[in-house]
Amino acid sequence: MTQEMQKGKHQLGALTGANKRDHFYELHYQTGEIARLYILADGIFRYYLDPTKHFDDNHAAFIDFSEFDHSAFEESQARATSDSLIIKAGNYQLIFQQRPSIMSVFDDNLHRTRFVQGQPLLLGDSQTTEVLKQNKNEFYFGGGLQNGSFSHKGKRLNIKRDHITGNGGVITQVPFFWSNAGFGELRNTLRPGVYDFGADEGRSISLTHDTALFDNIYILADSPSELIQKYYDLTGKPIMLPKYALELGHVGNFLTTYWKPAAAKERNADSFEDGSYYVRTTNPDEAAGRASLNGEETFQFSARAMIDRYAANHFHLGWMVPNYGQEADETALATFNDYANNQNVASGTWMGQAAGKPVAGTSFVQTNTPFSRAILKDRAELKKLLDRKRPLILADTGVAGSQHQTVLAYGSPSGDWDNIPTQVAGFLGAGLSGQPLVGASVDGTAGGGNAQMAIRDLEWKAFTPILFYISDQGSYSKTPFAYNAKMTRINRAYLALRNRLKNYLYSLMYEAQTGKPIMRPLFLEFPHEQVNYLPQVGHEFMLGENLLIAPIYNGREDANSNSRKDNLYLPDHRTLWIDLFTGEKFVGGRVYNNLSYPLWHLPVFVRGGAIFDQGDRNYVFYPQGKSSIVSYEDGGKTDYMHNHAVTRITSELADSTLKIQIDPKMGNYSGMKTEGPTRLSIMTDGYPDSVQLKINDQTIDLQEYGTIDAFNHAKEGFFYNTNFSWLTEFDQYQPEKQKALQIKLASRDLTDTKIELVIRNFNYGSSTLVHAITDSALRSPKQPTIEPEKTSAHSLTVSWPQVTDEVQIEINGLLYDRIKGKTFTFHELMPHTRYLMRLRYVAGNKVSEWSDPFGAITKRPQLDYAVKDIRVDSSLPSKDEFPLAYLTDLKTASEWQTAKSVSDEEPLVLTFTFAEAEKLSRMVYVPRLIDKLGDPLEVAIETSVDGENFTPYGERIAWKADNKNKVIGLRNLTAKAIRLKVFKSEGDCVSAREIMFFRAK
Template sequence: MFRIVFKSIFFLFITVSVFAQQNQKKPFYKESFNDGVLPAGWYIPKVGNWDPQWVVTNQPYPGSYQYQQQAPPIASKSRGYHLQYQAGYFTDEDVDKGWVKKNKYPDGYVVSAPINCSDKSSVILRFQHTFRWWDYHPNNTAGLMLGVSTDSIHWQQWDMRHEVKSATDMFTPLKEEINISRWAAGQPKVFLRFYWKGLQAWYWMVDDIELCEADKKDIGVVRLISPSESGNQFSRHDELQIRIRNNGTDAVAEKFIVTAWNSDKLIATKEIDAAAKIMASGEERDIAFTDIDLSKSPVHKLSFDVKLSGDENPSNNTIRQTVSSKASVLGKLERWSKLTNGIELQSGSTKLKVLFYKNDIFRIWLTPDGEFSDPAGSDIIIDQKVYNPSLKITEDAKNIFISSTACKLQIQKSPILFSLSDNKGKNIWTEKSPLTFGAKTVQQLNYHQDEYFYGGGMQNGYFSHKDSLILIEKGGGWDNGGRANPAPFYMSSRGYGALRNTFDAGVYDFTKYMTLTHNENRFDCYYFVGDNLKKILDEYTSVTGRPFMPARWQLSMGDANCYNKKGTTPDVISKIADEYIKHDMPRGWILPNDGYGCGYTKLDSTVTELHKRGFYTGLWTENGVEKIATEVGTYGTRICKLDVAWVGPGYKYALDGCRAAYEGIEKNSDARGFVWSVMGWAGTHRYSVVWSGDQKGNWEYIRFHIPTLIGSGLSAQNCATGDVDGIFGGSAKTYVRDLQWKCFTPVFMVMSGWAKKDKQPWVYGEPYTSINRKYLQLKMRLTPYMYTLMHESYQTGTPAVRGLMLEYPNDPVTMGKATQYEYLLGKSFLVAPVYKDTSIRDSIYLPEGKWIDYWDGKLYQGKQWLNGYHAPLEKLPLFVKSGSIIPMYPQMNYDGEKPLDTLSLDIYSDGASSYELYEDDGVTREHRKGIYATTPISAEQKATGLTVNIAAIKGNYKGMLQQRAYSLFVHSNKKPVAVLVNGKICSSWTFDAKDKSGVITINTQSLPVKSDTRIVIQMIKV
């Protein structure tokens, strides 16, 4: 059955379609924006007192308030560079206070260069576009307005939204055909305008603009009216409705045929008798096919075709569209087959693949329409190699089983349900209900009462998510609860991790039932099986990439501000760099142009002079990284800080920005990339420090950052931080307390220019200056310990800042939020920051083992809580695990200030212990070629004394010293009777019973590093 609706519109006709390009009249004007810049003669006027503007880009729409996910950069079938307007990005979370309340709109338009149509008797305008608009407080002239003019002053306009509803996601480009002959034919100058007007959000993408002459006989399909592209509820009696239009200059007065197809099968045919009702030029008709059964599948590949004898332009005769249901549930298994590294399943039109890449890494991949897609490509997953998993595939009447050496995946047949167990038979997870897909894809798992969850990227204020709901999306501001750097990854204490291979936003609900949702109509999840969280992080980073390995100097403090306010960047030398020297302050790098529109001058000489004073120089990047070749290769900058104006609010846009900056540094120098960014995603850890955004320095700021950094590390964001004492507000006390604990994290910086007082460590005077100096100097001394942790993370994904559960997974106290205000730096240090205005620190948990107070040497037994710990302002609660060996370099204020010819070892002996020191040149990328060195160090405590073995160094690197002296600080309450170095009596030692409850200090001569060194401390005469 069918029905026809007549609509008459003359002179203007619009055809929206996705059709084959054949037999079209050759365009006399084309613009596809392939050069990546605004074409010559095009211009973008300023509309208001704000700066949203049309851009030429090949990037997705970056996301914004109430539309956190990105829109793919598909403005046309050809893809690539296109015109894009990002209204929602500019209004973002300020839409109510900054825009609606002030009755402002992020309007903006772009105007073409004049086009000569003087010799054309008819003109057809074609272009492709996608958009998403919002009906939130529009004005009465709102629209996505296409304009045509002959003087660029007076415009004929059409609203290109058609019947597309507010907040509709558009995944297939619309193709427009507009007969503009009335206004353009015979005109020497014709201008085109695309005008975003009177709407608060979200975006408009335009591409492949063409002008050509019209055909006399041309009928085409305009668009599919129903069903919608997604979100449908299919039944046995659905209606299919399309719009056709007479695109020709002549009327149609004869019969023609319209057909409907589903998955290339003819389902309906309709003959239209235009002789009975002539179709005038420009007239459109809606045709509906009723009683169509779409109930048997959640996805349909529909196509419609119109055939008119003598049609001069068959290229617009067909439209194809895939439509899907709002929510479909995976049904029973109909067939399955083996693949090289897994199996393929089918249920109706829905197909799934289960693919094993290793014995402990596998993927479940669902496509509703039978065509597997991977929109993220290699952006998130960079290693899809198959590493010869050992698989055994069996089945019985009700299930299929895939077993590897690490796990066993059970697949129930009716309905399809997955269940995972380890190689010992312990259940890891079981689906509570079948996978649901449509507008969102949902997996629901049964909940184990003893199960804890971690990950989700940087979730400000949180690391343990048991009984919580977390959002995997940009937003929430920068304070507690904000999501500055989310990641679609989580780990469970049951022995697995899961990564959704997507850039679409999600929600992970870890409450009564685990409900894991992402806003996409496909399911693509990698699973990692391991008996501990470290193993899972290792697997996760084996496919997403390891955390980047920073240079040594990158572990020192950074300083940022707009030091170019007067247009003289060299001012930073005397006003800031020399002040660091004057105050004897450790330092590492500086950003002299941090701020919107700050810019820089005389960068080359500034970089040179700053380097003489111990600073590397970086740049705050506002609008792109196109100048990076000159800035890095010629001027010598080595850091890029990417703010939201460049990286966008996250997802693929941000990841691409980080990669471009990181690779820009490495392609133009021998240095390691060093990037700071917000709005990261899974994979950002390969390139960038992630920081938590712009906040106010206060006690609450310190409090919520402790679990924030722990949680970031549990998503492999090894270098995560927040600005010291925030960028706003702050005080002398909060500055000291924040700096103290951040000296026991890999990276950090201060950012001035936003608060009444700047943020350098001397601004509050004494005693604060001396306290800050003390901790910065200690951080510099601990560089070899921190650098070795960086290499461990680079090799395994294990972060330097560790929640206690990483090292003590069998201690239930460490699993939840009870220990959220303390952490481990590696295995040796336990840090318990003071986050209140008090000199007493309560609720410090010491896990199993013996712990020594770093400041006074007091010994504590583990598995206990400390309350009432005395922590005056100058004292950070800091404990060392008994048995630790901690390497230190000579005291210096910047990396490279002094030679590393003395290695200090802080030894807390307890039975047998060992440590392996990692070193390389500290600057270049040679370590990636295996050019580095390690030094095994061991200590064995017996009743007779202590033996320390420093083994011969393994490996080599440029600048490696052939000899070095050793200084040992051995914590002991007993004075030795003798010290021997390589069998010879050593007289260069002292014992101080009052220093940290007793310290033996031993200084050796310079010794060859390629030979073993053995130091024996005798406690009794031999």
């Protein structure tokens, strides 16, 4: 505490008094501060401490407090005890302890404390900190889109945009977090902050912002969706997308991109309509043509030609931005807009903060500006142009409240495997932070060239809210037809699948208004399994409640050159999971390994009980237990809240009897269909006994048809199809079809028709859910071991005497299945973590007894030994977008570049100074991934024990320009500072993703 006082900080003093004013409670403290407590609504409280006592409600721009009346405050009651002030508001008691002055909230309904401060507020001239106690089973979410993280327990988050799109970067600055204990906090500030969820001390969390004001809103609710919905009450609901935004988009620069002739064998060469190959160039003198909007230069390089190219390759392009990063001539842009709209392509315009108005024909705007006056101006102008159609703004960054005005759509520089799990976790974190509408460009922006990675990236992103490419930012083209015909067909199939799921996605967007994310971490659907809260499953996600997507995110292949998938977790042992493409059934509650997926096959699983609306009253059922959906539709107008319709569909399978009910369509909007037929495709394992139909409680005879042709020509009836597929675009890859009961109902008034179906002797998946039988004839394993020489920070290798072809291994209570042979390596484990295991043999549906427990601890991660908080000085200036701070931030996703080139006469001198003398083992230089630009070629090292006097360390070193890390051994060297000199580099700058120094272990 003395040290904090010396820094000009002090703890909030004892509570000395309180008054009830007109609209708030006024709290007085011994150290002179006055705070105000506002009861904004049920479960929403604002605690505002202003050392200046001005209490300006408009110091931050993302909460409109005028939206809240004073009824909740007026109904509250206060009472004093010998040591506390207690304010009763609804079901909550806000307890302000006098000495020390800490706050807690008690829930009368649950009879437990929701949260409690661990110490009084720490106040300073430019910083405030709140400390909360942390419970063992408490997990934390929010903080905006934090790349690579959705669950933050034990982590430190920066609440500050840094524009780093890779792992560890922060895309949006959202000072909002919440806990599964049922509370959240929103700091009403635009200033950056740091949230430490136990990275330093596991028993508490520390929440700091760079402001002397402590203006904090506490949110209390019984579920994650209620917490997020209350966040929307404060900052605004997410926008509702126009339907075209769910279609494929293309973003490009058709203004300043030059093309030069190239040989077909060049990896980044594109074939054009004139039969020749071209690559991009930045040198106009070697160019054969320049891009344009309408063909003002060379037509085949124009934005119009790109629209035609999508159509020629049989891809429907839903929307396009032709001037990415550039301001365009208004007349040319309006002409392009007219052409695009005639081709049923929504035309967007890139606009910077200082840009003018969107021109005629513009459907939406793309910007690099966060929520601000510029966004509001663009939105107002779009509303004028669109005549009641929904305005759309795509932004590559955001702040609290952005979801009310913009969609988060950004691009990472390189298309690489690491981006996939990083983006999955980041998207999940965005949804949990109140931004459910998010997307990232397929295959990055500037990197590329890995066809397998590009295909796998599009496959999982076909299940995200926004799907698009950003091209013309690097040497490789980014389109779904950039590679060979085989890969183009796969992309086309996934885009057709996305179109089939458009109604499902659209309904999820409407659900998002109530606080339910579109992309969901597993714990939102399966909250009672602790593993679902952990980063271990952060590379998977639920799309709504019915689809689980587990992206392929590495290049590991099996003997057949198919992607090998391990560590795939399917939740809940009572849930049936069905492979969307093959129909293979899996039981939940275990981790699957040794799975094989050819390039066309993404691991996508349908949850038992799922119901899908393909549009036009065409439904697909995967019956299990009781389930329901509410299918949403509207006319695409602004006032969707009052102009829409919903249809409720329920399914219940019990005792081999399936009951399905489709309620009348409720609601109305302009252009709504009120009459039409209904089709149902019900997945089944066998032929049912009978199908009974009631329409508005009247029994209807339903005829059975014996052939698919007869059924297709009938107006009403049913057909048992043993060769069924509702994903016809994938039939070319999956010759084995599935079984389904297909039912067709004639056209009726949909607003006044209740449909009830009863199907008897119905079975689907019941045999899959039968659990294994312990067989005493199978002896239990006696000698499973962990191979210490193969243990790393993220992996353990287990071996055992082989008795059966397959074993199961339980790790920390989680069952790992389909493990074959006599040895297996578990990847993606947490570093420095104890893993307790048991192993048993598997023979068909029989298993042995478990082995005795065994286990090991994974090693510490290498970064634990890296020197932190290094001061670095450079003899050359850095580019604004690649600052020097990125060189030692221990984030390999960030990049640093000099603004000048180097030479023997003027080398780059980088001086790294440590907080204290360090005993080192090595220095590691991490080059950029996209290309070789800036890679050092000749370097030298100097060392210093005092930080002032330097001595050469060896001779000059020659490095190759490639993407491999460069290591300089510094074994047993003790230094206060290190100097790196770069005399020669690739290109006109020096660059690095990171330079790290490691301590001796």
